[in-house]
Amino acid sequence: MSGASGSSVGGGRRVVLIGATGSIARAIAAQLAARGDTLLLVARDTEELARDAADLHHRFAITAHTATLDVEHPETFDGFVRSASETLGSIDGLVFAQGFMASQEDGERDHELAQRTIDVNFTACVRLTLAFAPHLAGAGEGKGKTDRARTPFVCFVSSVAGDRGRASNFIYGSSKAGLNAFAQGLRQSWRGRTSVTVVKPGFTDTAMTWGLPGMFLVASPEAVAGDTLRAIDRGRAVAYTPFFWRWIMLIIRLVPGFLYDRVKL
Ligand SMILES: NC(=O)c1ccc[n+]([C@@H]2O[C@H](COP(=O)([O-])OP(=O)(O)OC[C@H]3O[C@@H](n4cnc5c(N)ncnc54)[C@H](OP(=O)(O)O)[C@@H]3O)[C@@H](O)[C@H]2O)c1
Numbered sequence: 001m002s003g004a005s006g007s008s009v010g011g012g013r014r015v016v017l018i019g020a021t022g023s024i025a026r027a028i029a030a031q032l033a034a035r036g037d038t039l040l041l042v043a044r045d046t047e048e049l050a051r052d053a054a055d056l057h058h059r060f061a062i063t064a065h066t067a068t069l070d071v072e073h074p075e076t077f078d079g080f081v082r083s084a085s086e087t088l089g090s091i092d093g094l095v096f097a098q099g100f101m102a103s104q105e106d107g108e109r110d111h112e113l114a115q116r117t118i119d120v121n122f123t124a125c126v127r128l129t130l131a132f133a134p135h136l137a138g139a140g141e142g143k144g145k146t147d148r149a150r151t152p153f154v155c156f157v158s159s160v161a162g163d164r165g166r167a168s169n170f171i172y173g174s175s176k177a178g179l180n181a182f183a184q185g186l187r188q189s190w191r192g193r194t195s196v197t198v199v200k201p202g203f204t205d206t207a208m209t210w211g212l213p214g215m216f217l218v219a220s221p222e223a224v225a226g227d228t229l230r231a232i233d234r235g236r237a238v239a240y241t242p243f244f245w246r247w248i249m250l251i252i253r254l255v256p257g258f259l260y261d262r263v264k265l
Contacts (some may be wrong), residue, residue: 001040001087004048007136010217012037012216014088014137018128019072019098021048023206024157027225028095033060040065040084043098070142071098071124072116077131085135092137093232096125099155101208107171114171123154126182134197136194153195154234156183160200160240163249166265187237197237217244 020041053064100120102113113136187196231239240246
């Protein structure tokens with residue numbers, strides 16, 4: 001692992017950010033860095049990571065380490081996690097912001113793409129979270145603001161697409177639904193030890209959605225990142241971003257099955 005070091009190690013927390021070269025992840029990294037957190041940026045592109053780490057160090061005088069990882073290779077996870085914990089010591093936060101989405105038609109035609117969708121969005125989150133578990137800092141979850149700030153956290157960037165399967169996007173949606181159920185159980189299991197948060201963005205202006213037809217109410221990665229950090233700070237179980245997706249998805253979830261089956265969303 002390598003990194004750009006500040007003269008002072010950040011006054012804040014030590015956070016691992018998976019999928020760090022993505023648009024939403026970059027916005028999250030900048031907002032964490034602005035608080036003085038020490039970061040481990042993790043993604044596939046070593047050169048981009050080095051550029052991002054140098055930029056964060058330059059702008060915020062924090063320490064930003066980098067590690068190259070392809071999350072489709074679980075056989076490398078144990079070694080990666082060991083080396084991450086050697087670099088950071090105990091870890092205060094894990095943010096999963098990697099993601100892959102092929103079109104539904106491509107996924108149905110090319111099953112490798114369907115498999116990759118599940119592996120990147122779901123399997124990697126499960127296996128890496130379990131592998132990181134022994135390395136998360138051991139603070140108790142308290143009720144006060146100060147206690148919460150000391151509580152280790154895991155945050156999964158999921159999607160509104162996981163709330164109900166849709167004909168136009170159910171391979172991706174099911175990978176996020178699996179992630180949501182995993183996070184829900186993990187939150188119960190780790191209560192009092194680590195806070196677990198799922199963030200569900202709606203359409204966001206990033207490489208993943210570039211050129212997609214039918215997008216509406218499109219949010220910026222910075223707005224999604226701001227909502228993500230607020231949700232983590234408040235120890236939320238689930239946060240929709242922007243907020244109005246909570247109500248849109250509530251309506252969609254309430255449509256009775258016999259009607260839902262007849263509409264094409
Ligand atoms: N954009 C939206 O409208 C939207 C809406 C709801 C939820 N989300 C979720 O938000 C999260 C962030 O997505 P984004 O919109 O910021 O997309 P993005 O800019 O395309 O970022 C995705 C990131 O995931 C990384 N990644 C993909 N496959 C990987 C692999 N095998 N190993 C390691 N890293 C891998 C990519 O790295 P490479 O550059 O190396 O490919 C990239 O850094 C995702 O979980 C996505 O599902 C997005």
